[in-house]
Amino acid sequence: MSKSRPAASAGAASNSNNPLTIxxxxxxxxxQTTPSRTKLIDAFLLFLIFTGAIQFLYCVLAGNYPFNAFLxxxxxxxxxxxxxxxxxxxxxxxxKSEFKAVSPERAFADYVFGSVLLHFFCINFIN
Amino acid sequence: MIFRAxxxxxxxxxxxxxxxxxxxxxxxxxxxxxxxxxxxxxxFGDLESxxxxxxxxxxxNDKLSLFQHGERxxxxxxxxxxxxxxxxxxxxPQKLVEFTSKDGNILLLTSPFGTPEQARELARxxxxxxPPRDFLAVDHFNYDxxxxxxxxxxxxxxRPPPSKSAQNYFSGKExxxxxxxxxxxxxxxxxxxxxxxxxARTAYTYDTKEDFAYAEEPWSAGTQMHYVTAVQLRNNARVxxxxxxxxxxxxxxxxEVQAPNGQATKTANQEFxxxxxxWAFQESGVVKVIAVRHYLSNQTDAPINPNVYRVKNDIxxxxxxxxxxxxxWIPFTVPxxxxxxxxxxxxxxYYRLPxxxxxxxxxxxxxxxxxxxxxxxxxxxxxxxxxxxxxxxVDEKYTVTLRHFAHDEYTRSWDxxxxxxxxxxxxxxxxxxxxxxxxxxYSAPTETSVKKTQ
Numbered sequence: 001m002s003k004s005r006p007a008a009s010a011g012a013a014s015n016s017n018n019p020l021t022i023x024x025x026x027x028x029x030x031x032q033t034t035p036s037r038t039k040l041i042d043a044f045l046l047f048l049i050f051t052g053a054i055q056f057l058y059c060v061l062a063g064n065y066p067f068n069a070f071l072x073x074x075x076x077x078x079x080x081x082x083x084x085x086x087x088x089x090x091x092x093x094x095x096k097s098e099f100k101a102v103s104p105e106r107a108f109a110d111y112v113f114g115s116v117l118l119h120f121f122c123i124n125f126i127n
Numbered sequence: 128m129i130f131r132a133x134x135x136x137x138x139x140x141x142x143x144x145x146x147x148x149x150x151x152x153x154x155x156x157x158x159x160x161x162x163x164x165x166x167x168x169x170x171f172g173d174l175e176s177x178x179x180x181x182x183x184x185x186x187x188n189d190k191l192s193l194f195q196h197g198e199r200x201x202x203x204x205x206x207x208x209x210x211x212x213x214x215x216x217x218x219x220p221q222k223l224v225e226f227t228s229k230d231g232n233i234l235l236l237t238s239p240f241g242t243p244e245q246a247r248e249l250a251r252x253x254x255x256x257x258p259p260r261d262f263l264a265v266d267h268f269n270y271d272x273x274x275x276x277x278x279x280x281x282x283x284x285x286r287p288p289p290s291k292s293a294q295n296y297f298s299g300k301e302x303x304x305x306x307x308x309x310x311x312x313x314x315x316x317x318x319x320x321x322x323x324x325x326x327a328r329t330a331y332t333y334d335t336k337e338d339f340a341y342a343e344e345p346w347s348a349g350t351q352m353h354y355v356t357a358v359q360l361r362n363n364a365r366v367x368x369x370x371x372x373x374x375x376x377x378x379x380x381x382x383e384v385q386a387p388n389g390q391a392t393k394t395a396n397q398e399f400x401x402x403x404x405x406w407a408f409q410e411s412g413v414v415k416v417i418a419v420r421h422y423l424s425n426q427t428d429a430p431i432n433p434n435v436y437r438v439k440n441d442i443x444x445x446x447x448x449x450x451x452x453x454x455x456w457i458p459f460t461v462p463x464x465x466x467x468x469x470x471x472x473x474x475x476x477y478y479r480l481p482x483x484x485x486x487x488x489x490x491x492x493x494x495x496x497x498x499x500x501x502x503x504x505x506x507x508x509x510x511x512x513x514x515x516x517x518x519x520x521v522d523e524k525y526t527v528t529l530r531h532f533a534h535d536e537y538t539r540s541w542d543x544x545x546x547x548x549x550x551x552x553x554x555x556x557x558x559x560x561x562x563x564x565x566x567x568x569y570s571a572p573t574e575t576s577v578k579k580t581q
Binding site: 036037040041044047048051052054055058062063065066068069070072073074076077080084108112115119122123126127 | 534537538539540543545546548549550551552553555556557559560563564566567570
């Protein structure tokens, strides 16, 4: 558990590298090592997946009329998901080396701007 | 538009003269032999009584001209077969064609022994093939036993039967017989040609110079041969070609005829001459469009003829048609088996709809139809393209824009209950996002602490 991630993914034949052990350790390790903001993002992503699934299921079951409403509703959720994933990548401390120019504040500001734009277009499109 | 302009000019000329023709009363009769004039006195008398100023001139006359100062000097021309081999310089085919292109009407009378090459050339311009000189039409089954018991060259022609799909200006009464002595001609495929008197199946045209008791090789035979043919050119000028001039003579007007197995009857030549000149000189079969109206069907105070419609609008189209009946305008009636149609076109017709009479006034019929505009925006045209034998060509085209729905003309999403789930989807997403943003901002210190721990 205290081992570093590269070692865990190396997949050596030791006891701690057993896939089942890794799997069972995953939640605890996630809770322990993930920054709280990333956890918040993950919670929001789960919520979005849930919302999107409901909308898609409704479309499959009840038909796609009015289609523009379905597109607007579903893309609002999917687009929000994509934007949030982007925010997760940019704000993750482990990716800091890749986004040197993008501070977490800047990432969040971009995210808010993109989201507001998305909401505007979706509300406009659903008419 | 051109059509309308023509009609305004027609109306103007009508107010100038008293003739019953819509295009004017100046009638030139090109007749070389003054003696013949007497034998056609009834024909000319008929024309004069209908208000024409009949000007009988020899085609050889040097001063004769169809035009003066670049305009028509005459409104109508009757050309009799000349004695000589040509009409003279004033009546060349080129000048006659120019005359028709200036809306002049021509009645071309030919005869087996006096048809000059110029007449043949003019007929060829119209896609009518006149036979060579000395060719005569005979019918050994429908001839007059009184006047032509030997030669069978006075042919008794039945009037064309009344048709349900065309105007019947030449049908006459039942049992009417027209005596005819002349040649037949054949027609090309031109759609502007309207046969008036087609030959019977037993008739044929042969060369009288051939010395046989029977014709070895008839020039033309049966129903492909025609005695009288009308042409209405694209500018609605009219030309009638008759294979016989004699059929309009006093002799034929007063003739008592008897078919081989029939009773003696008086010929209907005089009525036929009247009808054919009425048609040729724009007294009958003249149709005008009084008005075209289109508007939104389900609005009481909708503007007439707007320039813009929206897709899926309910549109009503009306066209008001009048027909000139020798002395007054009457409601125009479409024959029962024919159909006046409206085309709603953008390159191709999206709709082709029958126009039905909705109102009949004293002098016009209003034909109308209603339809829903197609779900396709663009530049559309209302077009009525009604080109039928013996009536003025009607081709009315009005262009309108068909626009798409404006953004606020679609049904609002909340008016459609099926959309509520997706409206809720957007609302929940936005609400979730707002909550997320707030939590994110509140969680900032924790993040710094995380950073610090790293």
